[in-house]
Amino acid sequence: MTTDQLSLPEWVEAEGVVAGQHWIQVPRERIRETLTHLKSQGFGSFCMMTAVDHLVTPVAEPGPERFELVYQLRNMSTHTEVRIRVFVPESDPAVPSVHDIFGPANWDERETWDMFGISFGDHPDLTRILMPEDWVGHPLRRDFPVGGEPVDFSEDHETWQTAPEEA
Amino acid sequence: MGVEQLYDLLGENVLTTTIGKLVGWGRANSVWPAQFGLACCAIEMMHTVAPGMDIARFGSEAFRASPRQSDLMIVAGRVSQKMAPVLRQIYDQMPEPKWVISMGACASTGGVFNNYAILQGVDKVVPVDVYVPGCPPRPEDLINALMILQEKIKAQGIKPLI
Amino acid sequence: MNPPEEDQAPNVASQGVTLVRESASPRDHLGGEILTVNFGPQHPSTHGVLRLIVDLDGERVMGVKPVIGYLHTGIEKQMEALRWQQGVVCTDRHDYLSPPINNLAYALAVEQLLGIEAPPRAKVLRVIMSELTRISSHLVWFATSGLELGCQGIFFYCMRERDFILGMNEEISGYRMHTSYIRPGGVMADATPRFLDMLADLIEKMPGHIDEYEDLLTHNPIWIARTKNIGRLPAELAVELGASGPVLRAAGVAWDLRKDRPYSGYEEYDFDVVTAQDADCYARYLVRVGELRQSVRILAQALKKLPGGPFNVDDRKVLPPPREELETSMEAVIHHFKLFTEGYSPPAGDIYQAVESGRGENGCYIVSDGTHKPRRVHFRSASFVHLQALERMAMRQMVADLIAIIGTADTVLGDVDR
Numbered sequence: 197m198t199t200d201q202l203s204l205p206e207w208v209e210a211e212g213v214v215a216g217q218h219w220i221q222v223p224r225e226r227i228r229e230t231l232t233h234l235k236s237q238g239f240g241s242f243c244m245m246t247a248v249d250h251l252v253t254p255v256a257e258p259g260p261e262r263f264e265l266v267y268q269l270r271n272m273s274t275h276t277e278v279r280i281r282v283f284v285p286e287s288d289p290a291v292p293s294v295h296d297i298f299g300p301a302n303w304d305e306r307e308t309w310d311m312f313g314i315s316f317g318d319h320p321d322l323t324r325i326l327m328p329e330d331w332v333g334h335p336l337r338r339d340f341p342v343g344g345e346p347v348d349f350s351e352d353h354e355t356w357q358t359a360p361e362e363a
Numbered sequence: 364m365g366v367e368q369l370y371d372l373l374g375e376n377v378l379t380t381t382i383g384k385l386v387g388w389g390r391a392n393s394v395w396p397a398q399f400g401l402a403c404c405a406i407e408m409m410h411t412v413a414p415g416m417d418i419a420r421f422g423s424e425a426f427r428a429s430p431r432q433s434d435l436m437i438v439a440g441r442v443s444q445k446m447a448p449v450l451r452q453i454y455d456q457m458p459e460p461k462w463v464i465s466m467g468a469c470a471s472t473g474g475v476f477n478n479y480a481i482l483q484g485v486d487k488v489v490p491v492d493v494y495v496p497g498c499p500p501r502p503e504d505l506i507n508a509l510m511i512l513q514e515k516i517k518a519q520g521i522k523p524l525i
Numbered sequence: 526m527n528p529p530e531e532d533q534a535p536n537v538a539s540q541g542v543t544l545v546r547e548s549a550s551p552r553d554h555l556g557g558e559i560l561t562v563n564f565g566p567q568h569p570s571t572h573g574v575l576r577l578i579v580d581l582d583g584e585r586v587m588g589v590k591p592v593i594g595y596l597h598t599g600i601e602k603q604m605e606a607l608r609w610q611q612g613v614v615c616t617d618r619h620d621y622l623s624p625p626i627n628n629l630a631y632a633l634a635v636e637q638l639l640g641i642e643a644p645p646r647a648k649v650l651r652v653i654m655s656e657l658t659r660i661s662s663h664l665v666w667f668a669t670s671g672l673e674l675g676c677q678g679i680f681f682y683c684m685r686e687r688d689f690i691l692g693m694n695e696e697i698s699g700y701r702m703h704t705s706y707i708r709p710g711g712v713m714a715d716a717t718p719r720f721l722d723m724l725a726d727l728i729e730k731m732p733g734h735i736d737e738y739e740d741l742l743t744h745n746p747i748w749i750a751r752t753k754n755i756g757r758l759p760a761e762l763a764v765e766l767g768a769s770g771p772v773l774r775a776a777g778v779a780w781d782l783r784k785d786r787p788y789s790g791y792e793e794y795d796f797d798v799v800t801a802q803d804a805d806c807y808a809r810y811l812v813r814v815g816e817l818r819q820s821v822r823i824l825a826q827a828l829k830k831l832p833g834g835p836f837n838v839d840d841r842k843v844l845p846p847p848r849e850e851l852e853t854s855m856e857a858v859i860h861h862f863k864l865f866t867e868g869y870s871p872p873a874g875d876i877y878q879a880v881e882s883g884r885g886e887n888g889c890y891i892v893s894d895g896t897h898k899p900r901r902v903h904f905r906s907a908s909f910v911h912l913q914a915l916e917r918m919a920m921r922q923m924v925a926d927l928i929a930i931i932g933t934a935d936t937v938l939g940d941v942d943r
Contacts, residue, residue, distance in 0.1 A: 214874040215637040242767050243879065244905035248892050266890070268877050268905075272764070275785050279877065300767035300910045311601075326594040326942055327480075328445045335479055335602055336901075342606045343479030343599075398569050402596055402939050403621035403702060405573075406665065410691075413684030428569040443942070446574060446595045449566050475614060478606075480599030499702055 205233050219279040224265075224291050227282050231297050234269055239278060242298035243268035245305070247284075247312045251338035262286035263314055267294075267301075284314055293319040311336035383520030390434070390460065391513040392422040397433035399453065401440025404467040407499040408439045416502040421509055430456040435512070436489070437505070441469035442482040454489045462516070464508050465491045468498045559587055562924075566595045572669065572931060573938030575912075584923045589916045596942040604902040608868035609635060610708065612902065616889070617703035619904055620940035622662040625654040626882040627904075628707035630889035633788055634878035635709035638871035638893055639843060646834045647711040648790040653724065653827045654697075654706055655789070655880075656820040660731070661690045662883035663813050663820075667738055670810075670932040674751050679741050686734055689727065696720045710844040711837030724828055731821045739814060752806035756918040756930035759804050766914040769907050770885025771816065772934060774800045775808035782881035793830075794823050806933040843869050868897040877905075884908050884935050904943055908936035 204211065207230075210221040222230045248264045261283040270277045284291055293316035295302040305316045306325040313334035316322060324331060333340050400408050411418040412426065427433040430453045442450055454463070465485050468474035471494040473483035485491060492515060495508045564577040574595035580588035600619050604612040616631045617624035629651055636642060643651070664683040671679035691701040697720045698704040698713055706713045742748045758768065760776040773780055781798040783791040799815030801808035837844050845864050846857040873895040879888035885907030892901040911934040919930050 215640075215876055217876060219875075241764060243877065243886070244888060244890060244903070246890060246901075246903040248875075248901045250900075266875070268888075268890070272780060272785075277877070279875075298767070299765055300913060303909060303913050324594070326597040328594070331444070335599065338605075340602075341479070342477075342602055344473065344477030344481075345483045347477070399567060401574055402598075403618060406621065406702065409665075409668070410684060410688060412680075413688065414681050415685065415688040430567075441596065441598055443595060443597045445597065446566065449574075449595070453567055475618065476598050476600070476603055478599040478603050480597050480602075501701065 203237065205230060217277065217279060219281055221281045221283070224282045224284055227265075227267075227280070228292050228294055228297065230280055231267065231269070231294050234278065234280075235297060238271045238273060239269040241270040241272050242300045243270050243277065245301055245308065247308045247314055247336075249312065249336065249338045263289055263312060265291060265308070265314065289314040290317060291315075292317050295319060310334070313337065384517070387517040387520045391516040394421075394423055394435045394462070394509065394512070394516070395433045396423055396426050396435040396437050397430045397453065397457065398426045398428050399436050399438055399450075401438070401442065401446070402469070404439035404470070404499040407502055408437060408466065408505060411502040411505050413502075416506060418506060418509065421506065421513070423509065430454075431458065433457060434460065435462050435464065437464045437466050438470040438485045438489070438491075439466040439499075441467075441474065441476060442485050442488070443480055444482065447482050447488050450485065451488050460516075460519075462492045462512055463489050464493045464495060464505075464512060466495045466505060466508070467500055468496055471496060474498060557583075569673075572936055575931070575936065575938055575941075577927075577931075579924065579927065581924060584925075586919050586922055586924055586927055589919050589927065591912050591915055593912065593938070593941050596938045598939070598943060600943045601902055601904070605899055608897050609871065609899060610864070610868055612899065613705050613708050614703075616904075617705055618939065619943045620882060620884070620887060620906070620908075620937050621702070622665055622937050623658045623882045623884075623887075624703050624705070625651075625658045625707050626880055627887060627889075628705060629655060629789065630878050630880045630887055630904075631891070631902075632707050632709045633880070634876045634889045634891045635871060637876050637878065638874055638891065639709065639869070641710065641838050641840055641843060643711050643789070643838055644835050645790075645832045646715075647836045647838075649827050649831050650712050650716060650836060651707050651789045652791065652794070653716075653824060653831075654704075654712075656823050656827070657690055657693060657724075657727075659883050660817055660820050661687050663817055664690075666813060666883070666932075666935050667742075670929075671742065671748075673928050673932055675747065676741060676745070679738060682734070682737055682741070686731070689723070693720060693723045693727070696723060708844075710840065711835070715836045716831070721828065721831075724824065728821055728825045728828065732818065735814065735817050735821075742810070743814070748810075749807060751926075751929055752810060752933070753803075755806045755922060755926045756933060757803070757805045758914060758918050762917060763804070763914075766917065767910040768885065768914060769910070770881065770883070770935075771809050771812045772885060772911055772914075774798065775812045776804035777802050782879055782886060786879065788878070788880060794826050796823050806929050809933040870895055870897045875901075879905065882907065884937065884940070885911070887940070904940070906940040906943065908934070908938070908940045912936055912941060 207226045208220045208222055212219055245267045250262055250264060263284040265282040265284060267280040293305055305319055308314050309322050310324045310326050311334055410416060436454060465471045470485050473481050493508045493512050495504050497504050560581045562579045562581055566574040566576045576592040578590040579586055600615050604615050613628055616627040620627050664687045668680040668683035694704050695701050697716055698706045758776060760778050763773050763776045777800055779798045779800050784798055796819045799812050799819060801811050841860040845861050850857040851861060871893045873893055875892040877888055877890045879886045887907055888905030890903040891899055894900040919927050
């Protein structure tokens, strides 16, 4: 599915295609205008919104900023989709909210706040949605540990081993 | 002179032993679980109620919605950080005598999910009587666990569980 | 919560009874206040650990606030700590009523990044497993919705069929529920002859069973009274709120990802997209019954056209070689070792793949940074979106109707909370 007929606004910073999927990159101040523009072009269905943490690791290439917000829109009459990427710096993780343009973005933004700590201006209820209200930290950031318990193996515990006669 | 001393005095009395056996038999064969299905294991728990496996044959005729009317809590599924206080509250609301079956790998030890979000075993929050491994365990596994629990209940007899 | 706006005239006026004041809510002349009630996370009818904070004016719902997160499992974080092929195990467990369909979304996304395609036999086997799962997921829906609204009998009928389908799952993959059957590159194992016999048996007997369910519910006056005109979500509102699946099709919008964005060979099958016009709970029930029949139709076609050939792509960089080769070929041993210690590394990029599950659009968004573990895996959940629409569907209905509405939205809390 190609989006050749898509007319892009002039503030689009970059665009590309990955495995047949079209994406555009816009500055974060223009996200509301971008989504409104695309909605007027027929992309009226909101598929999903999420964030990616590009924390630098020894093996991975760094992104332009630490956080990348990804919005996926669909045009139900031409059956095409487009992905909008917005890069958000770590020092000021704030983006305008789009919940009034696309209804499903409401809870997606709450989840992104909960999991990544990216705040959305003008969101009516920016509170934790998946973690308990008093949780500290944003779990899906790459520097938040996976957590859990170390797995205990019986070879590390002498008293757990059964003697050969009892086995 | 307390009830415990009375029990010990009457301990050799054959009549008390028979009443103990009767009470144990009665409790074991009418264990009513509370509906505490959390995740995927809950679906297999629904299959034990279904006609193929039919847990009602073993006395668990009614899965009570209210914990106040049930004796057994089958923790079927993974317990998250937000759910753990709720789990404890439901357990506390059950009247004595009560038992807990921890169904599935997630409830017993955290299962596949060794991470920040899942309690690594519900025995951190409630005392467990029988653990059932599996992801999810077959309905026959759950019925087997119930049968093991029934033996345990019969062995406990008349003594209150503190 | 918002204060109630001007009330419509209560139904009693149409029966010829004159009221003291027109458009008066009982609260206006009886006094009283809005009561906030908690449908706690442990509740028999909330389809999982969903908490609802409901504002009631008598029996009328004035506001519903779902509180979720009681089943948050950290699946997305867990998958960042697992290798690409190990992540399939986690995809089973978020929407636990349709594991193979979740596997399929993930597998298709990874395959697109890797630039490989599953062989034809694998595609047909994937369609067979997806449709079997759709049937078993809808059967759970019938069973639990019927149970909540008082029809206890249908639970037993549906579970009987579902046991048979889980037996088929066990035959083909060894697991009843979380099969992890569909993997990037193909499927886990070939269909055994016994599986194909069971499938033929199901195709023959299922239409009769669906007739049984319809006998119990479709013209049942109690069922109709409890689901007709309840929880309406008209088409424009449904599209605006991001609804998909039966919730959207019951409003008359003929959108089905299997037809409109086909994957895994669905364009080669002949089936109808079932829609209804009323957009209420009864319409969603009819859509699901229709989908059961269409799934059986697809299964019959898939069984007939099942081609021979391999069930896995023949790429040793992605899938391990057959075990017999390890005795003779050094290359096979190296591939095996590399795959099971490090795993494959798709090139950097991101893919969003959506598939049609029993609930609606379930999507998988993966981001690869070129290493053997994902940078990010996100699941787009249809239930998450439908729960947001709950308040619009339930406004001003009776509190008992709230149960029917949550039921017909068919939310699976594992999918909502991930």
